Amino acid sequence: MRRGISIAAAVTVVALAATACGGSDDKADGKPKDPKDVSGTITYWDTSDAATEAPTYKALIKQFEAKYPKIKVNYQSVPFTDVEQKFKSAAKSGKGAPDVVRTDVGLMAEYASLGYIAPLDGTAALKNTSDFSTGAMNTAKFNGKTYGVPSVTDTLGLLYNKDLLKKAGLAKPPATWDEFIADAKTIKKKTGAYGTYVNPDSYFLLPLLYSNGADMADPSAKKITVSDSSAVTALTTAKKIYDEASMKVDFANAYQNMQTAFKNGKVAMLIQGPWSVSDDLTGSAFKGKEANLGYAPVPAGAGGKAQAPTGGHNLAVYQGSGNLDASYLFTQFMTSTESQITIAEKTGTLPTRTSAYTTAVTSNAKIAGFKPILEKTARPRVALPQVGSLFTPLQQNYVKILQGDSSVKSGLDATAKQFQTLLPGYSIG
Amino acid sequence: MTTAASTAQTDKTARDDGSPRPARVSRLRRSWDKYWYAWAMVTPVAVVIAVLVLYPLGYGFYQSLTNANESNVAATIGAFHRPATYDFVGLDNYWHVLSGADGDFYPRLVWTVVWTVCCVALHVAIGMGLAVLLNRKMRLRGFYRAMLILPWAVPSFIGVFAWRLMLNSQFGVFNEIITAVGLPEQNWLGTPLAQKVAVIMVNVWIGVPFNMVALLGGLQSIPKELYEAAEMDGASPWQRFVNVTLPGLRPVSNTVILLGCIWTFNMFNVIYLLLGNNTTGDTDILVTFAFRKAFTGISDYAGAATYGIIILALLLAFSTFYRRNTLKSEQA
Numbered sequence: 001m002r003r004g005i006s007i008a009a010a011v012t013v014v015a016l017a018a019t020a021c022g023g024s025d026d027k028a029d030g031k032p033k034d035p036k037d038v039s040g041t042i043t044y045w046d047t048s049d050a051a052t053e054a055p056t057y058k059a060l061i062k063q064f065e066a067k068y069p070k071i072k073v074n075y076q077s078v079p080f081t082d083v084e085q086k087f088k089s090a091a092k093s094g095k096g097a098p099d100v101v102r103t104d105v106g107l108m109a110e111y112a113s114l115g116y117i118a119p120l121d122g123t124a125a126l127k128n129t130s131d132f133s134t135g136a137m138n139t140a141k142f143n144g145k146t147y148g149v150p151s152v153t154d155t156l157g158l159l160y161n162k163d164l165l166k167k168a169g170l171a172k173p174p175a176t177w178d179e180f181i182a183d184a185k186t187i188k189k190k191t192g193a194y195g196t197y198v199n200p201d202s203y204f205l206l207p208l209l210y211s212n213g214a215d216m217a218d219p220s221a222k223k224i225t226v227s228d229s230s231a232v233t234a235l236t237t238a239k240k241i242y243d244e245a246s247m248k249v250d251f252a253n254a255y256q257n258m259q260t261a262f263k264n265g266k267v268a269m270l271i272q273g274p275w276s277v278s279d280d281l282t283g284s285a286f287k288g289k290e291a292n293l294g295y296a297p298v299p300a301g302a303g304g305k306a307q308a309p310t311g312g313h314n315l316a317v318y319q320g321s322g323n324l325d326a327s328y329l330f331t332q333f334m335t336s337t338e339s340q341i342t343i344a345e346k347t348g349t350l351p352t353r354t355s356a357y358t359t360a361v362t363s364n365a366k367i368a369g370f371k372p373i374l375e376k377t378a379r380p381r382v383a384l385p386q387v388g389s390l391f392t393p394l395q396q397n398y399v400k401i402l403q404g405d406s407s408v409k410s411g412l413d414a415t416a417k418q419f420q421t422l423l424p425g426y427s428i429g
Numbered sequence: 430m431t432t433a434a435s436t437a438q439t440d441k442t443a444r445d446d447g448s449p450r451p452a453r454v455s456r457l458r459r460s461w462d463k464y465w466y467a468w469a470m471v472t473p474v475a476v477v478i479a480v481l482v483l484y485p486l487g488y489g490f491y492q493s494l495t496n497a498n499e500s501n502v503a504a505t506i507g508a509f510h511r512p513a514t515y516d517f518v519g520l521d522n523y524w525h526v527l528s529g530a531d532g533d534f535y536p537r538l539v540w541t542v543v544w545t546v547c548c549v550a551l552h553v554a555i556g557m558g559l560a561v562l563l564n565r566k567m568r569l570r571g572f573y574r575a576m577l578i579l580p581w582a583v584p585s586f587i588g589v590f591a592w593r594l595m596l597n598s599q600f601g602v603f604n605e606i607i608t609a610v611g612l613p614e615q616n617w618l619g620t621p622l623a624q625k626v627a628v629i630m631v632n633v634w635i636g637v638p639f640n641m642v643a644l645l646g647g648l649q650s651i652p653k654e655l656y657e658a659a660e661m662d663g664a665s666p667w668q669r670f671v672n673v674t675l676p677g678l679r680p681v682s683n684t685v686i687l688l689g690c691i692w693t694f695n696m697f698n699v700i701y702l703l704l705g706n707n708t709t710g711d712t713d714i715l716v717t718f719a720f721r722k723a724f725t726g727i728s729d730y731a732g733a734a735t736y737g738i739i740i741l742a743l744l745l746a747f748s749t750f751y752r753r754n755t756l757k758s759e760q761a
Contacts, residue, residue, distance in 0.1 A: 085724055091506065110727060115504055115511055118508070248616065250597060250598040250599050250619070251619060251704075251708070252704050252707065253598075253618075257597065257599045320506040324507075386726055386727055387726070388725060391726075396709050399709045400709045405621070405709060
């Protein structure tokens with residue numbers, strides 16, 4: 001009994017034992033079971049927003065149970081911020097772990113390398129994979145195997161307040177980081193609103209790193225690249241934005257303050273993802289004026305290209321699941337074109353299947369706004385198992401650089417040194 | 430302690446009187462014959478403590494002698510099997526930490542000590558001040574006492590989040606108040622130093638009630654006659670405080686200070702919840718630092734266990750030293 005002593009699990013075991021007795025000759029043949037014969041209970045951990053998105057997922061689960069009456073899905077909502085630790089400790093001990101878990105794409109390499117999630121190649125979970133966008137499919141791969149099925153995708157873009165830009169006499173959003181800083185100054189002078197609000201979270205630094213040709217590390221060359229000259233350029237720009245273009249940053253409450261300031265028209269431009277849009281639309285600057293919210297790709301850097309990390313969520317199956325067959329079917333169902341269309345229409349998140357971009361789906365302003373950005377600027381992040389640990393030193397030194405406690409170069413050198421203890425065998429260069 | 434000591438004394442004399450040959454075996458048997466029910470009563474607790482405290486402690490100590498992390502310990506999850514590939518490294522981890530090679534330990538230790546000393550000093554000073562104020566007849570005394578206990582009654586994470594909202598530099602109430610009276614806005618949680626001041630302030634707010642209540646209890650047990658006698662001798666209020674109140678409070682205040690030090694040293698909530706994740710790491714005390722080691726990305730079991738054992742050793746050494754010193758001063 002790996003999943004703890006719950007009545008549901010006990011029922012599953014009894015049910016499994018019963019089916020095993022009845023159909024033991026099926027198994028002896030080694031033939032895959034007919035999907036209609038799969039039965040049992042599975043647990044699904046959902047990390048979608050409990051208030052706005054979860055009802056859609058719950059409704060889809062009802063449809064799944066109607067299609068496969070012998071399978072029961074136990075839905076559990078887990079906050080996005082807690083899921084990593086909760087899942088890892090449950091997966092390790094096998095007690096209380098879910099069968100299917102909605103996983104941030106940034107965690108895939110870590111889970112897969114630790115053996116927590118099952119490879120899905122050749123299972124029922126993956127169906128019609130050529131339909132998935134390449135970027136989304138890449139996030140599900142680790143060491144050549146597929147460990148997840150892309151469910152929703154996202155990236156960072158430049159969200160802006162059209163009224164404020166117009167008032168400042170700016171015809172279009174900035175295309176480079178230099179223009180971004182110059183425009184921010186113009187906006188401040190002409191309208192009194194701030195150009196931007198820097199989010200000191202290191203994930204939001206990635207567009208600046210990428211668009212200057214920098215990255216945290218280069219796994220193929222086994223090199224830590226976070227302190228090279230292009231990263232120095234990126235961080236110098238970041239510091240300049242913080243000093244010259246941003247509203248004063250409250251580090252302990254940065255995310256909430258940035259959102260509040262932007263949606264109420266105190267800040268004109270933000271580097272943000274599609275998940276923030278529904279919150280933006282509740283503020284005085286956009287409420288009832290959805291068209292006032294502009295979408296653009298992140299600005300380009302010294303290299304001339306604009307790039308932002310691919311985000312989103314994949315569905316992954318717990319390796320120790322007592323009911324892999326049902327878990328595969330559930331994963332397949334939740335990521336099918338029909339389900340993705342439903343999710344996109346109801347929640348405004350971006351589907352990962354190209355066939356799910358129907359006219360009804362793309363008529364949603366949020367999806368229409370982010371679809372071209374995704375196609376133009378989204379790129380994969382380094383798929384290292386240690387990537388979660390790497391963000392901590394980068395984060396702390398980024399804050400030090402912004403606050404002026406250390407220079408750009410010394411901050412990045414310190415980051416690289418700390419990376420080295422986390423990435424054995426890597427050299428700085 | 431005096432009571433325990435005197436009981437031991439009487440036990441000893443009783444035993445010496447009763448048994449002519451104090452052989453160890455027979456003494457053990459006698460103790461078993463006489464107290465078997467007590468041993469039986471204690472057994473379940475002893476077993477629970479062994480399972481819940483000693484086993485994890487022993488296991489943590491063992492892990493601190495290895496290079497175990499989440500990716501090299503043995504795991505069998507469904508079809509996935511990974512054999513244990515970590516090695517026994519002896520005292521390497523301790524050497525790495527204590528020699529300062531990891532670059533984190535001494536800065537974190539210094540801040541932890543500063544944090545503990547500041548918090549406990551303010552806790553006891555303010556707690557004692559309030560206790561003295563409330564230790565006399567006045568109107569609404571019950572009401573004041575209840576109000577002052579409030580911070581203690583509120584779950585600490587709720588208190589901490591309330592403070593975080595109030596200290597918000599852009600939409601918080603503190604800045605609204607001070608800008609309303611014409612003072613410049615403050616970035617309360619803006620720099621490591623400001624953050625350190627803020628966490629100490631919030632922890633003092635949380636910790637004062639306990640100290641106040643404990644010291645109030647101590648004050649009420651000081652015999653009134655002592656004050657009367659001191660007054661007869663012409664002692665000033667300050668002299669009475671120094672020569673009657675403080676010595677009378679010593680048994681209580683010693684315990685309160687010891688507990689305060691241990692709790693504050695390991696006070697996780699305030700630092701972790703008040704400051705969030707966008708910090709420079711300078712505000713981490715040893716426990717929050719060990720927590721980050723254990724719970725970000727691929728868990729570093731060995732590193733976190735090493736820190737855990739070092740924290741335990743520091744606190745054990747401190748409390749032993751402290752107890753010994755205070756016992757001496759109590760007896761003197």
